[in-house]
Amino acid sequence: MRALQYVAYGGPEVLTWAEAPDPHAGAGTVRIVVRAASVNPLDWKVLSGAMSGGQPMVGTGYLGYDAAGVVDEVGEGVTGVSVGDEVFGRGRNTQADYGVLDSWARKPPSIDWVVAAAAGVAGETSERGLRLLGVQAGDTIFVDGGAGGVGAVAVQMALARGARVIASGSGANQDYLREIGAIPVRYGQGVADRVQAAAAGRVDAVFDVAGKTAIEELIRLVSEPSQVLSIANFTAGQAGARVTGGDADSNPTQALAEVASLLAHNKLVIKVQTYPFSRAAEAYRISQSGHVRGKLVLIP
Ligand SMILES: NC(=O)c1ccc[n+]([C@@H]2O[C@H](COP(=O)([O-])OP(=O)(O)OC[C@H]3O[C@@H](n4cnc5c(N)ncnc54)[C@H](OP(=O)(O)O)[C@@H]3O)[C@@H](O)[C@H]2O)c1
Structure with missing residues (x-):
C-alpha cells in the first residue's frame, strides 16, 4: 500500500x-x-x-x-x-x-466520506470538552477559536445540547460562526469584554480550543477558574483552569456515536x-x- x-x-x-x-x-x-x-x-x-x-x-x-x-x-x-x-x-x-x-x-449513509473523515478527532475532542465542562441546556458557553476543526464541531455540539454559544474567530470567520449558530466575536485584545457584552449576563463555561488568549482573561469570564477548559494551552492549569490532553478523559465510542447521530440529523455540518x-x-x-x-x- x-x-x-x-x-x-x-x-x-x-x-x-x-x-x-x-x-x-x-x-x-x-x-x-x-x-x-x-x-x-x-x-x-x-x-x-x-x-x-x-x-x-x-x-x-x-x-x-x-x-x-x-x-x-x-x-x-x-x-x-x-x-x-x-x-x-x-x-x-x-x-x-x-x-x-x-x-x-x-x-451515516447520507454523509460524504470526507465529512465523516473530518469528524473523528474533532468530534471526540468536542464531546470530551463539553462533557468535562458539564455543558447543558440553558448554559452560555464561550468557545475561543470557534471556526477551526475542533471549534466548529464544539459550537454545534453545544448548540445541540441546548446551550447558547458565543464563539471567537478572525474577522474573516464572523459570518461562518453565525452560519453554524454561534454569536460571533473577534478574538484578540479585549476579547473578554466583547464576550461579556455578547452574553449580557453570566458565562457558564469557556472551552479554549486555540490556546492563544491569556488564560487569566478567559478565567475572568466565569465564576470558578475550573470552568475554563483548554485543549491547547498546557500551562493553563497553573492559573486554576483545566486542561485535557486525550485518552485519560476520553470516551471515544460514545463520542463518535453522538457525532454520527448529529451528522445524520444535519445538526452537525x-x-x-x-x-x-x-x-x-x-x-x-x-x-x-x-x-x-x-x-x-x-x-x-
Ligand atoms: N488536547 C487535545 O486532546 C486536543 C485534541 C485536538 C486538538 N488539539 C489542539 O487544539 C488546537 C486546535 O485544533 P484544531 O484542529 O481545531 O485546529 P485548527 O483547525 O487549525 O483551528 C485553529 C483555530 O484557531 C483559531 N485562532 C487562531 N488564532 C486565534 C486567536 N488568537 N484566538 C482565538 N482563536 C484563534 C483560528 O481561527 P481563525 O481561522 O478565525 O483565525 C482557527 O479557527 C491545536 O493546537 C491542536 O493541536 C488538542
Missing part, C-alpha cells in the same frame, strides 16, 4: 506519498480501506519532532489520527462490526491506503477542503498557518 511518510523530522517538504508495509487489525481494532483521512495540527507537530521529547528520529514515521473507510479486517475481540461496513473514527497512521482504527462509529494524498504537503502548510475554517481532508 501507499502511505504518507517521512524519515527525518521537518516541515511539510519532508513528506512523501510512497510504498509502506500493510498494517493489520490487532485486538480491539479494525482495519479499513481508507476513503478519506483528515489533517489535524497534531500531524505537523509530530512531523516537526516537537512531540518526540528530544529523542532522535528512528526509522520511518507515519501520520494521521482519524479516517473514514470500509472495514476489511476485524481484530480479535471486536463485535458489532463486519467486513464491508462503512465506518469513521480515530486511529493511528490513517493517512494511507489502509488504516487501523481503535474507535469508530458507522458512517463540517466544512471541508480536500486535497489528494499526493498533495498532502499543501494541506499541512494550511493547517500550520493556524487559520483553517473547518477541516482539511486528504483523499486517495
Whole structure:
C-alpha cells in the first residue's frame, strides 16, 4: 500500500506519498480501506519532532489520527462490526491506503466520506470538552477559536445540547460562526469584554480550543477558574483552569456515536477542503498557518 511518510523530522517538504508495509487489525481494532483521512495540527507537530521529547528520529514515521473507510479486517475481540461496513473514527497512521482504527462509529449513509473523515478527532475532542465542562441546556458557553476543526464541531455540539454559544474567530470567520449558530466575536485584545457584552449576563463555561488568549482573561469570564477548559494551552492549569490532553478523559465510542447521530440529523455540518494524498504537503502548510475554517481532508 501507499502511505504518507517521512524519515527525518521537518516541515511539510519532508513528506512523501510512497510504498509502506500493510498494517493489520490487532485486538480491539479494525482495519479499513481508507476513503478519506483528515489533517489535524497534531500531524505537523509530530512531523516537526516537537512531540518526540528530544529523542532522535528512528526509522520511518507515519501520520494521521482519524479516517473514514470500509472495514476489511476485524481484530480479535471486536463485535458489532463486519467486513464491508462503512465506518469513521480515530486511529493511528490513517493517512494511507489502509488504516487501523481503535474507535469508530458507522458512517451515516447520507454523509460524504470526507465529512465523516473530518469528524473523528474533532468530534471526540468536542464531546470530551463539553462533557468535562458539564455543558447543558440553558448554559452560555464561550468557545475561543470557534471556526477551526475542533471549534466548529464544539459550537454545534453545544448548540445541540441546548446551550447558547458565543464563539471567537478572525474577522474573516464572523459570518461562518453565525452560519453554524454561534454569536460571533473577534478574538484578540479585549476579547473578554466583547464576550461579556455578547452574553449580557453570566458565562457558564469557556472551552479554549486555540490556546492563544491569556488564560487569566478567559478565567475572568466565569465564576470558578475550573470552568475554563483548554485543549491547547498546557500551562493553563497553573492559573486554576483545566486542561485535557486525550485518552485519560476520553470516551471515544460514545463520542463518535453522538457525532454520527448529529451528522445524520444535519445538526452537525463540517466544512471541508480536500486535497489528494499526493498533495498532502499543501494541506499541512494550511493547517500550520493556524487559520483553517473547518477541516482539511486528504483523499486517495
Ligand atoms: N488536547 C487535545 O486532546 C486536543 C485534541 C485536538 C486538538 N488539539 C489542539 O487544539 C488546537 C486546535 O485544533 P484544531 O484542529 O481545531 O485546529 P485548527 O483547525 O487549525 O483551528 C485553529 C483555530 O484557531 C483559531 N485562532 C487562531 N488564532 C486565534 C486567536 N488568537 N484566538 C482565538 N482563536 C484563534 C483560528 O481561527 P481563525 O481561522 O478565525 O483565525 C482557527 O479557527 C491545536 O493546537 C491542536 O493541536 C488538542
